[in-house]
Amino acid sequence: MAWRSRRAFLHPAMRWGIPSPHGFGWYIGALPLALFLSGPLLVLAFSLLQSSPWRAATSELVRQAFALTLKTSVGTTLVAIGAGTPLAYLLARRRFPGKALLEGLVELPVVIPPVAAGVLLLLTFGRRGALGPLLEGVGITLPFTPAGVIAAQLFISAPFYIRGARLGFMMVPRELEEAAAVDGASSLQILRHVTLPLAFPGLFSGLILCWARAVGEFGATYLFAGNMPGRTQTMPLAILSAMESDLGAALLLTGILTASAFATLLSAWWVMGRRGEPPLAL
Known part of the structure; x- marks a missing residue:
């Protein structure tokens, strides 16, 4: 009525x-x-x-850029998972002096212009940077190498994984972990069987956003790693080169990047939507 x-x-x-x-x-x-x-x-x-730009799929520029982007973005994501998960857990579950400052520094690369991020990487890890000579002393060279591509991607994209993982850990009820501990579960068992499964939507959402951001990274990679075909030229950089000589290749690479971004968006909507939360609420 x-x-x-x-x-x-x-x-x-x-x-x-x-x-x-x-x-x-x-x-x-x-x-x-x-x-x-x-x-x-x-x-x-x-x-x-x-x-019909699909004929450009056989070109050397497209194949090399696609392969390099896939390898470096996957490598970047794996590094972000390995190093970012403990940091995300620490920020989500622990209180310590300087936590707010650390959170701000971790989030800062999200809003820093990519070109400025490239300058920061050069100042820190360049051959004449603060840590460059030290790294070269142990045989590590980052600028203008595939490792430099991963470093640039990691600096820009890792905050997306850390943010998603942190929210995922914050969503896990402490009562469930405490109940498992009372039942005799070890810390590792609690982490494996309680914390990680419940935090998985946040972890996965952060993971796919991190990967997508690594795939599309341009400015920091261009300054820190260069644009060398077959060595440091990822798909976004290859588009810049192809616009001058092969429009079909540029369109194809743009289509691939757009499709991957769309798939990432749908995945994030699906994962976060299943928990009844706003998708991409990162």
């Missing part, structure tokens, strides 16, 4: 699910930006269908 009484006050069009006349203003106001954001994606899809 209450629902029917409220329904009686609705505009006649809204009773049947049709927007009222004044409601159309919101649709009209939302249309320009919606078209601006979705239009380039539709144009890209149309261009891929029209120009």
